[in-house]
Amino acid sequence: MSAHASGLSLLTISAVERETGLLKDTLRVWERRYGFPKPIRDDAGERLYSLEDVSKLRLIRRLMDQGWRPGKLLAASAAELQLIIEAEQASRVPALLAGELLDAIRSHDVEALRRVFQQTLLEKGLQGLVTDLVAPLNVDIGEAWLRGDIGVPDEHFYTEQTQSFLRGTLASYARTGKPPRVLLTTLPEEEHALGLLMVEVMLTAEGAQCCSLGPRMPLADIRTSALTAGADVVALSFSSAFPVRQAIAGIRTLREALPPTVELWVGGAGARDKLRNETGVQVIRGIGDVGAAVCAWREAHAGH
Amino acid sequence: MSAHASGLSLLTISAVERETGLLKDTLRVWERRYGFPKPIRDDAGERLYSLEDVSKLRLIRRLMDQGWRPGKLLAASAAELQLIIEAEQASRVPALLAGELLDAIRSHDVEALRRVFQQTLLEKGLQGLVTDLVAPLNVDIGEAWLRGDIGVPDEHFYTEQTQSFLRGTLASYARTGKPPRVLLTTLPEEEHALGLLMVEVMLTAEGAQCCSLGPRMPLADIRTSALTAGADVVALSFSSAFPVRQAIAGIRTLREALPPTVELWVGGAGARDKLRNETGVQVIRGIGDVGAAVCAWREAHAGH
DNA sequence: CCCCTTTTTTGTCCTGGACAAAACAAGACT
DNA sequence: AGTCTTGTTTTGTCCAGGACAAAAAAGGGG
Numbered sequence: 189m190s191a192h193a194s195g196l197s198l199l200t201i202s203a204v205e206r207e208t209g210l211l212k213d214t215l216r217v218w219e220r221r222y223g224f225p226k227p228i229r230d231d232a233g234e235r236l237y238s239l240e241d242v243s244k245l246r247l248i249r250r251l252m253d254q255g256w257r258p259g260k261l262l263a264a265s266a267a268e269l270q271l272i273i274e275a276e277q278a279s280r281v282p283a284l285l286a287g288e289l290l291d292a293i294r295s296h297d298v299e300a301l302r303r304v305f306q307q308t309l310l311e312k313g314l315q316g317l318v319t320d321l322v323a324p325l326n327v328d329i330g331e332a333w334l335r336g337d338i339g340v341p342d343e344h345f346y347t348e349q350t351q352s353f354l355r356g357t358l359a360s361y362a363r364t365g366k367p368p369r370v371l372l373t374t375l376p377e378e379e380h381a382l383g384l385l386m387v388e389v390m391l392t393a394e395g396a397q398c399c400s401l402g403p404r405m406p407l408a409d410i411r412t413s414a415l416t417a418g419a420d421v422v423a424l425s426f427s428s429a430f431p432v433r434q435a436i437a438g439i440r441t442l443r444e445a446l447p448p449t450v451e452l453w454v455g456g457a458g459a460r461d462k463l464r465n466e467t468g469v470q471v472i473r474g475i476g477d478v479g480a481a482v483c484a485w486r487e488a489h490a491g492h
Numbered sequence: 493m494s495a496h497a498s499g500l501s502l503l504t505i506s507a508v509e510r511e512t513g514l515l516k517d518t519l520r521v522w523e524r525r526y527g528f529p530k531p532i533r534d535d536a537g538e539r540l541y542s543l544e545d546v547s548k549l550r551l552i553r554r555l556m557d558q559g560w561r562p563g564k565l566l567a568a569s570a571a572e573l574q575l576i577i578e579a580e581q582a583s584r585v586p587a588l589l590a591g592e593l594l595d596a597i598r599s600h601d602v603e604a605l606r607r608v609f610q611q612t613l614l615e616k617g618l619q620g621l622v623t624d625l626v627a628p629l630n631v632d633i634g635e636a637w638l639r640g641d642i643g644v645p646d647e648h649f650y651t652e653q654t655q656s657f658l659r660g661t662l663a664s665y666a667r668t669g670k671p672p673r674v675l676l677t678t679l680p681e682e683e684h685a686l687g688l689l690m691v692e693v694m695l696t697a698e699g700a701q702c703c704s705l706g707p708r709m710p711l712a713d714i715r716t717s718a719l720t721a722g723a724d725v726v727a728l729s730f731s732s733a734f735p736v737r738q739a740i741a742g743i744r745t746l747r748e749a750l751p752p753t754v755e756l757w758v759g760g761a762g763a764r765d766k767l768r769n770e771t772g773v774q775v776i777r778g779i780g781d782v783g784a785a786v787c788a789w790r791e792a793h794a795g796h
Numbered sequence: 797c798c799c800c801t802t803t804t805t806t807g808t809c810c811t812g813g814a815c816a817a818a819a820c821a822a823g824a825c826t
Numbered sequence: 827a828g829t830c831t832t833g834t835t836t837t838g839t840c841c842a843g844g845a846c847a848a849a850a851a852a853g854g855g856g
Contacts, residue, residue, distance in 0.1 A: 359660020
């Protein structure tokens with residue numbers, strides 16, 4: 189009868205994997221190499237991590253996504269980590285996430301959050317809502333979390349409600365069904381559903397015919413889907429944490445597998461910098477450029 | 493220079509884990525014990541699985557979710573597996589998934605699928621749409637996949653579009669904001685977002701104040717959220733594949749952590765049978781009973 | 797039939813070594 | 827300056843095979 193894992197204060201290695209996204213193998217090798225995290229063991233010799241360890245690991249994970257190397261972070265004390273976070277944030281000023289908006293997210297106030305979205309929608313339109321509110325807010329939320337201003341459930345709440353609002357607005361949007369017909373998804377390693385949805389909104393607002401398969405689609409299935417659905421464009425989204433070389437490999441394979449008449453568009457924070465000169469691939473630099481890409485496609489295909 | 497994993501025909505063990513949901517450790521121990529799957533090795537001795545192996549594994553995974561033991565399935569040949577599938581399906585008749593609907597899903601026809609949803613919405617209302625179309629359709633889709641009538645991307649497409657439609661309808665629904673205030677989520681091990689959304693629809697249609705945190709919420713955070721949001725009810729959803737004992741452990745911990753004034757509702761295919769007599773927990777037997785639960789709550793709290 | 801205990805099956809965790817893949821650094825070329 | 831090599835360091839993933847926890851099935855009273 190060993191210690192049970194259902195409690196609130198000590199987590200098994202698989203629970204930590206789930207919470208932090210760090211593989212069990214990685215957690216073990218970090219312990220071996222850097223001496224952190226160093227969990228206690230239960231009677232059977234199995235690791236049990238404290239909540240402090242888990243939150244430090246989550247912090248480390250985020251900083252790694254922003255480009256920091258694990259070697260530095262794992263050697264650092266809590267105080268040194270704090271310094272790194274402050275240095276990280278010195279440059280940016282989260283102007284959006286304040287006042288009413290911050291309160292709404294922290295108190296899980298569905299109505300208040302929707303009110304802000306609704307008002308922005310009326311003021312700036314659907315595309316403006318995405319480019320001027322949701323996109324920058326995503327960044328701010330991540331940073332506020334890093335500072336400890338908001339917690340995990342607050343972030344879940346924000347993601348869930350934003351998704352609902354965007355999907356809702358999308359549903360009531362008149363569908364013109366003009367070309368191009370775009371197939372939208374991410375590679376299997378990429379979770380990032382909100383980014384995908386933002387692109388879907390931009391495309392639909394532009395009047396394009398948009399078919400989203402959701403995230404995590406195997407390469408072979410992307411190809412099949414594009415053919416059976418008769419897509420003009422396959423659009424992929426990459427978050428900033430996506431490993432560059434894997435992205436390139438996937439994109440090249442897909443480019444080869446697709447007929448040349450089908451365009452391949454690539455966007456998201458992870459695509460911006462590093463995927464420049466791939467032949468036969470259109471890089472969309474920011475969420476605001478989706479509209480331009482659609483227009484360009486239409487001009488190129490105007491002669492029918 | 494070893495074989496690269498980006499290709500379309502051979503998958504590394506981590507890719508198979510991603511595709512099938514079976515842990516690497518499980519795949520290795522199956523190979524050791526049952527001799528299947530037996531992948532070839534690259535120059536470095538690392539496993540490379542064929543597409544056939546992967547689809548057989550996916551099949552096995554689904555049958556296990558329906559209660560079959562791995563020992564039987566892994567010893568079975570392809571033909572024997574086929575027999576099991578047929579036996580499995582003999583009982584049920586997928587009446588819904590046919591004709592227009594099946595074609596729409598297979599050809600990724602967004603408009604056609606929405607048309608069916610829209611019509612059902614007009615005929616049967618929001619709750620009827622969920623209970624009479626979406627809920628049974630989910631089951632049919634799973635079975636059609638098992639038979640090989642539809643593929644992985646078709647299923648993704650269906651899930652994505654259904655989610656969009658439900659969320660869209662929800663957004664345009666007038667929010668009365670009557671009590672009870674329900675916090676909606678799943679335990680960390682449970683992915684099943686569509687089931688959660690169906691419950692949200694039922695609750696909202698009933699006029700309840702519903703706050704969804706999306707799936708995969710840690711126990712400690714559920715507690716915190718329920719308190720800060722001032723929830724009257726915490727509702728959890730379980731899919732049929734969820735391990736019973738883990739569910740019970742989680743529910744008990746949560747029940748203890750929550751104040752007694754906050755009710756705990758548990759629903760979904762996984763909750764129906766096995767979670768009967770937990771004290772202080774309300775089991776919702778089917779998606780159709782959500783409405784009744786809300787009414788019961790209101791009567792019990794009518795005296796203010 | 798339901799509840800409890802024992803046995804069997806099955807999945808997860810362990811160690812420590814090896815090495816693939818990614819990131820970085822330094823030099824060479826345009 | 828940028829960008830393409832090529833070498834070096836860091837970092838993550840894989841492997842083998844043993845151990846054992848957890849889940850399921852089977853057995854045995856009440």
